Amino acid sequence: MITSSHSRLPAWRIALWGFAALALLAPGVAMQFTSEVRWDLADFLVFGGMLLIACGAFELAMRLTSQRRSRWIAGVVIAALFLLVWAELAVGLLH
Known part of the structure; x- marks a missing residue:
């Protein structure tokens, strides 16, 4: 099997998207252990969109x-x- 150096993902890219995936999973995991975190589908979609854009x-x-x-x-x-x-979406920081 021949591999080129161009087929490997850079470490920063793996770390970036891996962190984004973990950040998106964290509230879901937290909801399993505490009633303090209550996200619905819209919250996950907005946060996922924010992560995707960033x-x-x-x-x-x-x-x-x-x-x-x-x-x-x-x-x-x-x-x-x-x-x-x-922060603005969570607590209205700028209001």
């Missing part, structure tokens, strides 16, 4: 630039925007 934006940033500093800045900005939207 991870997709990070992948795009990684493809568009090769400079480490630019990648770090993009990652921090994307993470900050993700957390800001999440």
Whole structure:
């Protein structure tokens, strides 16, 4: 079997999407153990959409630039925007 280096996924990509999958599963697992977490289908769909947009934006940033500093800045900005939207949806942080 011949494999090329192009067929392997970069470690950052596996970590990124793996973290997103775990983050999406966490509330479902928490609901099995406590009544404090009560998500419905809409909550999972919104959070999944947020993760998809954030991870997709990070992948795009990684493809568009090769400079480490630019990648770090993009990652921090994307993470900050993700957390800001999440906090706003959870508790109305900006109201």
